[in-house]
Amino acid sequence: MSDPTARWQGVNLGIACLALDPAAMGGMWLRARVGPVRDRVENSLKLAFQGLSLRRITPSMPDDALFGGIDLAATLDRGTLVRSMGVLSQPGILLLPMAERVEAGLAARLATTLDARRGLAVIAMDEGAEPGERAPAALTDRLAIHLDLSDHALGDAPELSIDLDALAEARALLPLVRLPAEAIAEITEVAARLGIHSLRAPLQALAVARASAALSGSDIVEEADILTAIELVLVPRATQMPETSEAPQDDTPPPEPENTPDPTETDIDDLTALPPMEILLEAARAMLPPDLLAKLAAGKAVRATSANGSGAKRTGNRRGRPLPPRAGRMGDGARVDLVATLRAAAPWQTIRRNLSGDASKVHVRMSDIRVRRFKETSDRAIIFVVDASGSAAMARLAEAKGAVELLLAEAYSRRDHVALVSFRGDRSDILLPPTRSLVQTKRRLASLAGGGGTPLAAGLRAALELAALAKAKGMTPSIALLTDGRANVDLEGNANRSQAAEDATLMARIIRAQGYPGLVIDTGQRPTRSLDTLARDMGAPYLALPRADSRNLSRAVDAALAS
Amino acid sequence: MKDVMEPGPFPFSAIVGQDEMKRAMILTAIDGGIGGVLVFGDRGTGKSTAVRGLAALLPPIEAVAGCPVNSASLSQVPDWVVLSDDKMVQKATPVIDLPLGATEDRVVGALDIEKALTKGEKAFEPGLLARANRGYLYIDEVNLLDDHLVDLLLDVAQSGLNVVEREGLSIRHPARFVLVGSGNPEEGELRPQLLDRFGLSVEVASPKDIEVRIDVIRRRDAYDRDPVAFCTEWAKSESDLRARIVAARGRLAAVASDDDTLRDCASLCVALGSDGLRGELTLLRAARALAAFEGDTAVTREHLRAVAPSALRHRLRRDPLDEAGSTSRVARVVDEVFG
Numbered sequence: 028m029s030d031p032t033a034r035w036q037g038v039n040l041g042i043a044c045l046a047l048d049p050a051a052m053g054g055m056w057l058r059a060r061v062g063p064v065r066d067r068v069e070n071s072l073k074l075a076f077q078g079l080s081l082r083r084i085t086p087s088m089p090d091d092a093l094f095g096g097i098d099l100a101a102t103l104d105r106g107t108l109v110r111s112m113g114v115l116s117q118p119g120i121l122l123l124p125m126a127e128r129v130e131a132g133l134a135a136r137l138a139t140t141l142d143a144r145r146g147l148a149v150i151a152m153d154e155g156a157e158p159g160e161r162a163p164a165a166l167t168d169r170l171a172i173h174l175d176l177s178d179h180a181l182g183d184a185p186e187l188s189i190d191l192d193a194l195a196e197a198r199a200l201l202p203l204v205r206l207p208a209e210a211i212a213e214i215t216e217v218a219a220r221l222g223i224h225s226l227r228a229p230l231q232a233l234a235v236a237r238a239s240a241a242l243s244g245s246d247i248v249e250e251a252d253i254l255t256a257i258e259l260v261l262v263p264r265a266t267q268m269p270e271t272s273e274a275p276q277d278d279t280p281p282p283e284p285e286n287t288p289d290p291t292e293t294d295i296d297d298l299t300a301l302p303p304m305e306i307l308l309e310a311a312r313a314m315l316p317p318d319l320l321a322k323l324a325a326g327k328a329v330r331a332t333s334a335n336g337s338g339a340k341r342t343g344n345r346r347g348r349p350l351p352p353r354a355g356r357m358g359d360g361a362r363v364d365l366v367a368t369l370r371a372a373a374p375w376q377t378i379r380r381n382l383s384g385d386a387s388k389v390h391v392r393m394s395d396i397r398v399r400r401f402k403e404t405s406d407r408a409i410i411f412v413v414d415a416s417g418s419a420a421m422a423r424l425a426e427a428k429g430a431v432e433l434l435l436a437e438a439y440s441r442r443d444h445v446a447l448v449s450f451r452g453d454r455s456d457i458l459l460p461p462t463r464s465l466v467q468t469k470r471r472l473a474s475l476a477g478g479g480g481t482p483l484a485a486g487l488r489a490a491l492e493l494a495a496l497a498k499a500k501g502m503t504p505s506i507a508l509l510t511d512g513r514a515n516v517d518l519e520g521n522a523n524r525s526q527a528a529e530d531a532t533l534m535a536r537i538i539r540a541q542g543y544p545g546l547v548i549d550t551g552q553r554p555t556r557s558l559d560t561l562a563r564d565m566g567a568p569y570l571a572l573p574r575a576d577s578r579n580l581s582r583a584v585d586a587a588l589a590s
Numbered sequence: 591m592k593d594v595m596e597p598g599p600f601p602f603s604a605i606v607g608q609d610e611m612k613r614a615m616i617l618t619a620i621d622g623g624i625g626g627v628l629v630f631g632d633r634g635t636g637k638s639t640a641v642r643g644l645a646a647l648l649p650p651i652e653a654v655a656g657c658p659v660n661s662a663s664l665s666q667v668p669d670w671v672v673l674s675d676d677k678m679v680q681k682a683t684p685v686i687d688l689p690l691g692a693t694e695d696r697v698v699g700a701l702d703i704e705k706a707l708t709k710g711e712k713a714f715e716p717g718l719l720a721r722a723n724r725g726y727l728y729i730d731e732v733n734l735l736d737d738h739l740v741d742l743l744l745d746v747a748q749s750g751l752n753v754v755e756r757e758g759l760s761i762r763h764p765a766r767f768v769l770v771g772s773g774n775p776e777e778g779e780l781r782p783q784l785l786d787r788f789g790l791s792v793e794v795a796s797p798k799d800i801e802v803r804i805d806v807i808r809r810r811d812a813y814d815r816d817p818v819a820f821c822t823e824w825a826k827s828e829s830d831l832r833a834r835i836v837a838a839r840g841r842l843a844a845v846a847s848d849d850d851t852l853r854d855c856a857s858l859c860v861a862l863g864s865d866g867l868r869g870e871l872t873l874l875r876a877a878r879a880l881a882a883f884e885g886d887t888a889v890t891r892e893h894l895r896a897v898a899p900s901a902l903r904h905r906l907r908r909d910p911l912d913e914a915g916s917t918s919r920v921a922r923v924v925d926e927v928f929g
Contacts, residue, residue, distance in 0.1 A: 216804070227634040230810055465779055467776045
């Protein structure tokens with residue numbers, strides 16, 4: 028998988044396969060930042076889908092544009108109900124840029140539309156910069172082909188060629204393509220060995236294998252087609268190396284055992300019965316990115332975090348305390364206040380009737396429309412920054428974890444999201460991105476490491492980044508720092524006490540400047556003066572809790588950050 | 591693009607495995623009073639497929655033609671409905687989707703914008719809740735549902751009555767439906783109040799056995815290739831299952847449950863510390879529906895044992911610091927109480 032030309036060939040093949048049977052495959056998930064490489068792919072997509080309707084939608088499009096609704100301007104104009112056709116109501120290919128910004132609600136509705144198989148396919152172009160910033164899993168699960176262009180260099184990515192005549196021929200051949208009896212078993216087993224739980228993936232792989240066979244002019248699916256399907260559909264979804272006997276290179280812990288059933292145990296018999304399976308697995312293993320295990324261990328890269336923003340979308344105009352109605356547009360989920368609208372239209376009726384000569388109806392113009400508004404406080408995101416350095420680290424981490432879980436258990440009514448950052452040695456780790464899911468928290472916080480120096484500034488910086496991310500998602504972040512000592516590692520990772528203190532102060536001042544509410548909890552045996560100072564720099568209350576247990580901690584945080 | 595004819599959904603009886611989920615759905619089809627099913631689990635495990643399949647499986651209902659709330663007789667039609675005639679029609683059991691982004695107006699119904707703006711008339715436009723009456727209301731990704739919709743649902747699911755008091759309208763209509771929710775617990779928890787409204791809850795996981803997985807893929811692929819032929823092939827087992835459900839509905843009233851059964855239900859719930867009395871009631875109703883489905887005349891401990899995990903696992907008081915799942919807690923307590 029190291030040969031860039033071969034990988035680029037894979038991209039080409041993926042586009043051609045999708046163009047053959049977009050409806051069966053659901054679409055493509057294209058992870059790439061904007062750039063010439065993506066432009067090339069986009070151009071060839073446009074070429075490949077010639078003759079099919081290719082439309083561009085954006086995550087921020089209002090519901091009535093996507094799914095159809097009342098065309099208010101035309102309705103008012105003609106005096107009869109005029110409905111607008113939604114983009115999703117006709118078959119075609121939808122280009123969805125900025126797919127990482129798609130909200131859970133839209134993803135769910137797109138998924139339902141794709142499931143109904145009305146000839147729609149979505150090409151989700153995901154520009155996420157961080158591993159955690161990605162299109163919602165509800166959507167990507169439905170898109171057969173996953174391509175990641177992030178490590179394609181422009182030089183290795185020549186202009187893609189799409190042979191339209193060959194495509195047309197292959198399209199005619201596709202319904203005739205037969206599947207050998209063992210192909211289903213092979214693909215299903217490879218998927219299981221790669222740790223793919225969803226049963227959609229093998230089905231999508233079958234569709235891709237059929238398309239690949241048709242492309243090569245064959246009416247039967249062959250080994251090479253199955254390999255193509257594995258490369259395009261299964262390998263990008265892999266959550267484990269196909270054989271666990273292969274020891275990880277370094278000391279990175281293996282992926283969590285609970286959701287990766289050990290295949291060598293259960294299917295040892297099949298292994299001897301099906302010799303080609305070994306070949307397929309060998310090929311799959313070669314296609315896997317070499318750092319898969321490290322990635323999985325570092326942050327469970329495949330189990331994405333973006334869907335955590337479930338409560339994060341701002342529904343501010345739909346719930347909360349009502350405010351007076353205001354002139355506005357219909358759509359965007361805003362509710363029309365009909366009584367206010369009619370009241371606004373009332374004084375003009377005589378004039379409008381005289382003007383139009385139609386006395387039978389109420390004349391309402393767009394300018395009369397009044398929408399409802401509600402005042403709502405947005406969801407809180409509490410970011411715990413936990414000092415995992417020194418001797419008391421493990422106990423403190425464990426109590427912080429307990430506090431996180433307790434807060435989450437009670438969080439529903441207040442819609443709190445909780446995140447956890449730990450710092451030790453020379454760096455900080457985001458152990459838990461903002462989430463509301465207790466299940467996810469338990470999984471991710473199963474094992475924690477402690478010991479080493481105290482890079483307080485690095486921890487605060489990670490918290491700042493998380494807070495900015497949470498704010499972008501419409502939450503109100505606040506930062507709770509748990510530590511017992513003074514900073515002794517600076518932002519560069521060097522053990523330099525004075526520089527470390529300076530960096531920590533700087534970070535604390537940035538937090539105050541950003542206006543994030545905070546709380547500094549001193550878990551040391553006796554109060555530390557420097558932490559008191561730091562708290563003042565952060566503009567946050569200082570709290571000494573020498574023997575903080577989970578319940579005390581969650582209560583203190585809750586009380587201090589109550590807004 | 592290819593399919594001109596609209597094929598039926600994937601047949602319910604052709605779903606491989608997932609027996610607990612299928613049983614829970616069948617039980618609610620036998621006794622709507624059980625109060626709905628919550629299906630929690632990974633993606634691609636056939637949650638939506640089962641709900642769509644169930645809709646096609648259920649026997650049709652008889653309803654007043656043109657009635658937006660599917661009234662069973664003319665006397666039940668709400669007074670705000672203007673009927674063009676009083677014929678009765680056979681309708682498929684309604685299964686209504688409640689999409690995540692739905693507005694409040696679409697769910698509960700609202701002033702008819704068309705009539706209000708064009709004619710200046712005050713008329714009610716029924717919402718999804720009206721259409722779901724006497725059928726199913728399906729919410730995919732229920733754990734991501736907006737709070738304001740959850741609030742609406744809580745009240746209606748409990749009372750079976752949708753009350754609309756807004757924009758000068760004062761409307762009420764029956765909204766008795768079986769709530770079916772599905773979701774992935776990793777993406778968010780469900781509010782305890784809403785959890786409680788679901789009678790049964792099921793946890794699904796994708797099958798671990800390779801042979802089962804291959805079977806799933808094989809059937810689904812066959813369906814995708816030729817849905818019409820696949821449905822024809824399964825028509826017999828579909829109609830058998832339908833007949834069993836109809837027969838069980840008829841038997842339901844005659845299924846006996848003695849004091850010992852009630853005592854068993856109560857002691858299970860006490861031992862588990864489940865909140866409220868809803869646990870006992872659901873447990874009893876589900877066990878009775880299961881007895882009827884299996885052709886038994888009385889509820890036995892076996893029936894209780896079979897439905898206890900579905901009926902109780904979501905009613906336990908949550909202890910976030912307890913690592914053991916609620917399913918194993920229920921199983922443990924059932925073993926202790928029943929010996």
